[in-house]
Amino acid sequence: MSSDILKAEGIRKSFGKVTALAGVDLAIRAGEFLAIVGRSGSGKSTLLNLLAGLDAPDSGRISSQGRVLPTGEDELADWRREHVGLVFQAFHLIPTLSALENVAIPLYPRRMSDTARRERAGNCLELVGLSHRTGHRPGQLSGGEQQRVAIARALVGDPSLVLADEPTGNLDTTTGQEILDMFERLRHETGFALVVVTHDEKVAAAADRQIRLQDGVEVA
Amino acid sequence: MPRFTLVWAELRGRPIRTLTGAVSLAIGLALFLSLQAYGSGYRQAARAPLSEIGTDIVVQREGDRPEAFEGAVFPHSAAVITDDQASSVADTDGVEATSRALIFWSFQGDDLVVALGMDPAERIGPGRLNAGLRDGRFLRPDDSGVAVLDLSYAEQKKIRTGDSFTVAGQAFTVVGLVDTSRAGQIANANAYLPLADAQKITAAAGISSPTDVNMVFVTAQPARSEAVAREIGAALGRDSLITTPQSFDDALGSTFSLIDRFGLLVGIAALLVAAAGLARTVSANLAERRRDVAVLRAVGWPRRAVTAQLSAETTAITSLGLVLGVLGAMAVTWAVNRTTVTVPVPWELSPTPHFLAGGARQLSLTVPMNASLDALLIVAAAVASLIAAALVSFFAARRAAGIKPMEAWRVQ
Ligand SMILES: Nc1ncnc2c1ncn2[C@@H]1O[C@H](COP(=O)(O)OP(=O)(O)O)[C@@H](O)[C@H]1O
Ligand SMILES: [Mg+2]
Numbered sequence: 001m002s003s004d005i006l007k008a009e010g011i012r013k014s015f016g017k018v019t020a021l022a023g024v025d026l027a028i029r030a031g032e033f034l035a036i037v038g039r040s041g042s043g044k045s046t047l048l049n050l051l052a053g054l055d056a057p058d059s060g061r062i063s064s065q066g067r068v069l070p071t072g073e074d075e076l077a078d079w080r081r082e083h084v085g086l087v088f089q090a091f092h093l094i095p096t097l098s099a100l101e102n103v104a105i106p107l108y109p110r111r112m113s114d115t116a117r118r119e120r121a122g123n124c125l126e127l128v129g130l131s132h133r134t135g136h137r138p139g140q141l142s143g144g145e146q147q148r149v150a151i152a153r154a155l156v157g158d159p160s161l162v163l164a165d166e167p168t169g170n171l172d173t174t175t176g177q178e179i180l181d182m183f184e185r186l187r188h189e190t191g192f193a194l195v196v197v198t199h200d201e202k203v204a205a206a207a208d209r210q211i212r213l214q215d216g217v218e219v220a
Numbered sequence: 221m222p223r224f225t226l227v228w229a230e231l232r233g234r235p236i237r238t239l240t241g242a243v244s245l246a247i248g249l250a251l252f253l254s255l256q257a258y259g260s261g262y263r264q265a266a267r268a269p270l271s272e273i274g275t276d277i278v279v280q281r282e283g284d285r286p287e288a289f290e291g292a293v294f295p296h297s298a299a300v301i302t303d304d305q306a307s308s309v310a311d312t313d314g315v316e317a318t319s320r321a322l323i324f325w326s327f328q329g330d331d332l333v334v335a336l337g338m339d340p341a342e343r344i345g346p347g348r349l350n351a352g353l354r355d356g357r358f359l360r361p362d363d364s365g366v367a368v369l370d371l372s373y374a375e376q377k378k379i380r381t382g383d384s385f386t387v388a389g390q391a392f393t394v395v396g397l398v399d400t401s402r403a404g405q406i407a408n409a410n411a412y413l414p415l416a417d418a419q420k421i422t423a424a425a426g427i428s429s430p431t432d433v434n435m436v437f438v439t440a441q442p443a444r445s446e447a448v449a450r451e452i453g454a455a456l457g458r459d460s461l462i463t464t465p466q467s468f469d470d471a472l473g474s475t476f477s478l479i480d481r482f483g484l485l486v487g488i489a490a491l492l493v494a495a496a497g498l499a500r501t502v503s504a505n506l507a508e509r510r511r512d513v514a515v516l517r518a519v520g521w522p523r524r525a526v527t528a529q530l531s532a533e534t535t536a537i538t539s540l541g542l543v544l545g546v547l548g549a550m551a552v553t554w555a556v557n558r559t560t561v562t563v564p565v566p567w568e569l570s571p572t573p574h575f576l577a578g579g580a581r582q583l584s585l586t587v588p589m590n591a592s593l594d595a596l597l598i599v600a601a602a603v604a605s606l607i608a609a610a611l612v613s614f615f616a617a618r619r620a621a622g623i624k625p626m627e628a629w630r631v632q
Contacts, residue, residue, distance in 0.1 A: 049626045054518060073622075074522040081520025092629065094512045096233025101226070106519040108223055137233075153519065 005030050005083075005160050005193055006051060010060035013046055013216075020046040022216040023060070028161065033187060033194045035207035043216040044197040048165050051195070053080055081106055085154025085192070089166035091146040093138040093153075099125060100134040103152045124152035127189075128182060144175035148182065155186065162187075165197045180206055227532045231540075237508070241501030242541035248494020249545025249601055252487035253593055254552035259483040261553075261591025265561035266468040268587040269405050269569075274344040276445040277438040278406065278569060279309055279452055280461040286325075289573070292388045292425035293325045294434060297461060297568030303431040308455060314441045314448040319345035320433040321407060322418045325573060326388040334572060335387050336409035337418020337433075345437030346407050349398050356381035356396030363414045367392035371399045373410040387411055388421045405585045407435060408570035461568055471564045491601070495608055498541065502534050502613050506620045513620050514628035526621035527614065534613030535606065542602050546593075553591050562586045 004027040013021040020043045028034055028051075036044050049055050050062065053069050053076040062069050064083065070076055080086075093102045104121035112120075125134055128148040138146050147167060154162050164183070168176030180203060187194050196203060204210050212219050231238045270276060283299025294300070301309075301320075310318040319342030326333040338346040340359035350358035354371050367385055374397050379385060385392045392413065400408060415433070422428040440448040449464040456462075506513075509530070516526050565583040 045626070052518075054625050074524070077517065077520045077522050080518070086518055088629070090629070092511065092515050092518070094515055096230050097226070098229075101229060105516065105521075108226075109521055109525055114225075157520070 004028060004065075006062065006064050008047075008051060008060065008062045011047065011050060011057045011062070012059045013043075013050060013055075013057050019216055021050070021057070024213070024216070024218055026211060026218070028193050028195060030160065031187070031191050031193050033184070033196070033206070033208045035204040035210045036195065036197045036213060037201070037204045037210055038199065038213035040199060042213040044199075044213055045165050046216075047213065048163050048195070048197050052084055052086055052163050053077075081109060081157055083160055085157065085159040085162040087147070087150050087154050087162065087164035087167045089169040091138070091143075091150045091170070093146055093149055095138050098135050098137055099130060099141065099149045099152075102138070102149055103156050106153060106157045121152070121156055124156045125149070127155065127186060128152045142175075143171050144178060147171060147175075147179055151179070151182065151186070155190065155192075158190070159192055161193045161195070163195050163197075166199070167196060168198070168200065168203060176203070223529065224532070226529065227536050230533050231536055234505075234508075237501065237505055238537055238540070241498055241505070241537040242544055244497030244501065245494045245538060245541030245605065246544035246548055248490040248492075248497070249542065249605070250548030250552060251490035252494075252601065253546070253549035253597060254556070254591075255483045255487045255490075256597055257549065257553045257591040257593050258556055260594070261556065261589050262472070262561060263465075263469065264590055265587050266472050266563055267465045268561075269468060269563055269565050269585045270463070270465060272585070273346065273348045273406055273437065274439065275406075275437040276440045276464065277449045277452065278463040279436040279438060279456065280434060280463075280568060281456060282459045282461050282568075289325070289327045291327060292422050292427060293327065294422070294427055295323065295325060295568075295571030295573075297571050298323050298434040299459065300428045300432040300434055301436060301456075302429070303433075305456060306433055306436050309436050309438065309452050312448060312452050312455065314444045314451070316439045316441060317342075317344055318439075319343075319347060319437045320415065321346055321435040321437065322415060322422065322428075322433045323407060323409065323435055323571065324418065324422055324427075325571075326421075328386065328388070332573065333387050333411055334409045335411045335413055335418060335421075336407055337413045337415040338407075339415045342437075344439050345435075346412065349400060349412065352399040352401075354397050354399050356394070358396055358398070359412060359414060363395075364417055365392055366395045366414070368396045368398055368412045369394055370408075370410050370412075371397045372401070385411065387413065388425065390417070390421055392417070405565045405583050406569045408572075408583065463566065463569060467566065468563055471566060472561075491605075494541075494545075495605070498534075498538060498605075498609060499612050501537065502609070502616055505533070506530065506616055510620065510623055510628045513623050514625035517621070517623065518625040523618070523621040527617045530617035530620060531610060531613045534609055534617070538605055538609035542605060546598055546602075549593055549598075553593055556591045557589050559589045560586050561589055 006028040008026045011021050011024045038044050050057050100121050103124050104117050107117045125131055128151050130148055168179055198204055281299040281301055283296050285296045286293040306320055319339055322337035324335055326335055340347055341361040359368055381394055383394050385394050419430050423430040445464055449462045453460045453462045563585050570583050
């Protein structure tokens with residue numbers, strides 16, 4: 001049981017009259033690649049955000065290695081920083097910062113020297129094959145490169161879980177495939193569990209396991 | 221702890237936003253500071269005619285117009301002040317020092333001499349004219365029968381040091397020449413005589429007693445001169461004619477009174493506009509940065525760290541604005557100090573008969589503008605803007621830091 005690095009039970013979430021999640025159960029095992037599939041509006045992103053502790057469910061519980069996630073915003077932020085890497089469809093890089101600074105951002109709240117931080121961020125950029133782009137700002141990078149920076153940022157804190165919401169949604173097919181291949185390679189190298197939210201069946205097919213959502217509930 | 225490399229990256233990364241914020245504060249601050257500097261420079265210029273002769277207040281009494289222009293005559297702005305009256309001026313609370321003088325016109329046929337009897341021992345009043353000595357020597361305390369002439373008058377009359385010179389039938393030896401063009405606009409005379417000699421002449425003419433004077437120069441305790449002047453005026457009665465720095469402020473007219481009265485108001489308004497501009501920049505910045513704040517929160521920054529970061533950015537923009545504002549004010553002040561101010565001197569302070577050529581001409585003193593920035597005001601404005609900016613940005617940033625990332629990203 002304790003090999004489940006994240007477990008969600010009976011998760012419900014509504015936004016006003018819209019019920020986004022109507023009771024979802026799910027467990028993520030260490031090192032696995034899980035795809036959450038479903039049509040647009042089925043509640044995938046909502047579920048991912050709850051798993052990341054970016055928002056709290058209306059009811060149900062989410063636990064990490066047997067312990068319920070903390071409720072305080074800052075405690076959740078601490079947990080996220082230590083255990084979770086996030087990747088989004090729209091990359092969400094900070095436009096005024098260089099690739100290296102963007103990757104280093106999650107390390108700032110840690111006790112760490114400037115040099116160590118830069119070195120760690122530089123290593124992660126190397127992992128995603130962007131050593132030659134460290135000083136570039138997001139605006140100077142292609143979509144695929146930006147997503148690689150975002151992946152490096154997700155990995156910089158050495159997480160046990162990476163949550164990705166439509167990571168290939170803004171990329172062409174070839175670039176999307178490159179990103180997926182990179183995820184797979186990195187997962188094997190570093191051993192994090194990967195959860196990818198997607199509406200693309202081809203992406204889902206690459207996963208070890210799939211969970212299908214429809215109108216906020218899991219369907220077979 | 222804010223991260224200064226990140227603050228710097230943010231300022232540099234949005235140069236338009238950074239400059240708009242800083243410059244809007246800078247303009248307001250520069251306007252505020254330079255208006256104050258300009259006002260104080262103008263006020264100082266207005267005091268130049270009095271301060272050139274080391275005086276705060278000139279006391280005179282208004283009399284009748286002379287009936288005949290023959291022999292020794294007092295201008296109607298210089299009726300006699302008795303020894304008692306002069307002493308009571310000196311005894312007025314707040315008066316630090318006084319010096320007495322006697323001005324009169326001496327008509328000799330077609331010729332007119334404006335003569336001023338004075339006490340050369342006094343450090344205030346016409347005694348200051350010795351700074352303009354161009355030839356010979358100045359009057360000395362025990363002098364009698366000697367005179368010092370105004371340089372341009374002497375040149376016009378072709379009189380030299382050592383010559384004899386007649387005032388109201390009395391012969392004086394010219395011992396020196398003074399250039400009064402800079403300092404001499406108040407109590408401007410052709411001939412400067414020992415006070416006792418002048419008093420003898422006017423007493424002999426039957427227009428005064430031997431101890432009377434008609435001008436008293438007063439220095440008052442700092443910042444009290446207007447109150448002291450009012451008290452002296454009240455004691456001397458309705459015909460008193462009191463000149464104070466305020467008289468010159470008034471004489472400078474509309475420009476000055478505008479600055480004097482509205483300078484502070486305009487300055488404060490400018491500061492408020494600057495503060496509003498800065499607040500707008502702060503809020504626009506935070507709105508623009510919602511998504512970045514969401515990123516920071518999503519990757520695990522505590523709220524406190526986000527707040528500190530955003531506040532540091534605003535504080536940096538404010539500091540930049542402060543530096544630019546002070547530099548701007550310095551530039552304006554420097555430019556203003558290349559100009560001069562011409563201060564009109566009221567007729568009664570240097571009475572010349574109106575019927576003479578040039579007699580009705582307005583005397584004036586042109587002095588360089590000497591505006592200076594008030595260091596205390598700079599510090600106060602800097603501290604106030606920093607505190608205001610820190611407060612505004614702290615609360616705005618704290619709210620912004622509470623953004624839920626998913627909500628910030630939904631609105632795109
Ligand atoms: N913050 C929100 N406020 C209001 N409604 C929301 C919010 N987030 C999601 N929803 C709604 O919840 C439902 C599920 O959305 P989402 O989880 O984004 O679906 P998916 O990612 O599968 O497309 C949708 O109807 C969506 O409009
Ligand atoms: Mg979605």
